[in-house]
Amino acid sequence: SYLTDADSQLDIDGDGESKPLTDGLLLIxxxxxxxxESLISGAIGTGAKRNTAETVEAYIKERVPAD
Incomplete structure (x- = not known):
């Protein structure tokens, strides 16, 4: 399915898992x-590679089309 194929791209924080209460919350x-800080507060998974607002924003910007 589409989401299975896109699973690695949906791991916003880079902790190795795509979860609704971390990655989904970051995207929303x-x-x-x-x-x-309001972007990442309480929404970064344990062991995340992208654990600052700057790295999370950069990761999402690379994948979400600009307006």
Missing amino acids: RYLFGFSG
């Missing part, structure tokens, strides 16, 4: 205009 917050 980003799409609603959150940035900085």
Whole structure:
């Protein structure tokens, strides 16, 4: 399925897993205009490679088309 194929791309924080309460929340917050600490607060998974607002925003920007 599409989501199975896109699973690695949906791992927003880079912790090796795509989860709704971390990666999904990060994406939703980003799409609603959150940035900085308000983007990542309480939404980064344990062992995440992308654990700053800057790295999370850059990762999402690479994958989401600009307006």
